[in-house]
Amino acid sequence: MEYAVHHVRRPGLTRDLPYGPEDLLWVANTATLVYGERDAVLVDTYATVEQNKALVDWVRSFGRRLTHVFVTHPHGDHLFGIGQVVDAFPGVRAVATKETVAGSVAQVGPEAVGSFWEKLFPGQIPQERPVPETLDDDVIELEGHRLEAIGAGFTDTAGSAVMWVPDLRLLVAGDVAYNDTHQYMAESSTETRAHWAATADRLRELDPVAVVAGHKNPDRADDPAILAETAAYLRDFNDLDARTTTAEELYAAMLDRYPRRANPGSLWGGAKKAKSVS
Numbered sequence: 001m002e003y004a005v006h007h008v009r010r011p012g013l014t015r016d017l018p019y020g021p022e023d024l025l026w027v028a029n030t031a032t033l034v035y036g037e038r039d040a041v042l043v044d045t046y047a048t049v050e051q052n053k054a055l056v057d058w059v060r061s062f063g064r065r066l067t068h069v070f071v072t073h074p075h076g077d078h079l080f081g082i083g084q085v086v087d088a089f090p091g092v093r094a095v096a097t098k099e100t101v102a103g104s105v106a107q108v109g110p111e112a113v114g115s116f117w118e119k120l121f122p123g124q125i126p127q128e129r130p131v132p133e134t135l136d137d138d139v140i141e142l143e144g145h146r147l148e149a150i151g152a153g154f155t156d157t158a159g160s161a162v163m164w165v166p167d168l169r170l171l172v173a174g175d176v177a178y179n180d181t182h183q184y185m186a187e188s189s190t191e192t193r194a195h196w197a198a199t200a201d202r203l204r205e206l207d208p209v210a211v212v213a214g215h216k217n218p219d220r221a222d223d224p225a226i227l228a229e230t231a232a233y234l235r236d237f238n239d240l241d242a243r244t245t246t247a248e249e250l251y252a253a254m255l256d257r258y259p260r261r262a263n264p265g266s267l268w269g270g271a272k273k274a275k276s277v278s
């Protein structure tokens with residue numbers, strides 16, 4: 001059994017940032033293929049038709065039978081491709097934890113798509129957006145190896161999960177871990193950020209040799225140190241939130257500490273949320 005990581009780069013979602021490093025106004029999404037001699041399991045998909053076409057072509061290039069696509073959390077940039085994947089690979093099951101399935105219903109609906117995703121990616125979001133089915137027992141079997149879904153609660157959104165592959169000591173972390181990328185905090189609160197940091201710390205106890213983040217700097221390795229980095233970023237944000245008054249001050253203080261992470265727009269979105277600026 002082996003794994004491989006695919007990525008796409010796309011524009012960030014928060015685009016009204018006051019200032020920031022111009023060369024870092026992008027974010028990369030990842031999808032991970034875990035594969036054996038004959039079969040394979042895909043973790044996560046992408047937002048747009050074009051991105052998911054590239055993903056389908058990449059999965060095809062491995063020449064394995066895709067049995068499952070697992071979605072880590074109910075955000076469109078991880079979820080919207082499952083219709084294309086199901087169409088491309090007959091017999092594949094699109095699955096997620098019960099909590100991710102619950103959150104997916106609203107995310108694929110006309111309101112979330114019309115008021116958010118279509119505005120950011122006009123005409124590019126798949127028309128057909130199925131909801132994954134609940135993964136029984138939170139386990140996928142791949143040629144005798146166990147792939148274990150572990151619920152993570154509220155991280156960058158509610159109903160998040162990770163995929164743990166014990167035989168590879170591989171953690172496919174979805175958005176529970178970020179790799180050299182500003183974290184999405186526009187849905188979070190002081191309390192959920194503390195929970196998220198504790199969750200990232202708890203996952204270190206699995207002692208993974210590789211941790212694949214849902215959003216990574218493609219030039220960076222899938223280093224397990226990103227779990228601690230993710231937790232530290234959240235604690236820094238909460239700390240600096242308590243010591244600043246405006247969204248601009250909080251943004252500036254965090255950017256000073258993390259000047260070269262990709263996607264500063266995500267930080268700006270989080271700072272606005274923390275200071276209740278719309």
Ligand SMILES: [Zn+2]
Nearest residue numbers: 075077175214
């Ligand atoms: Zn994401």
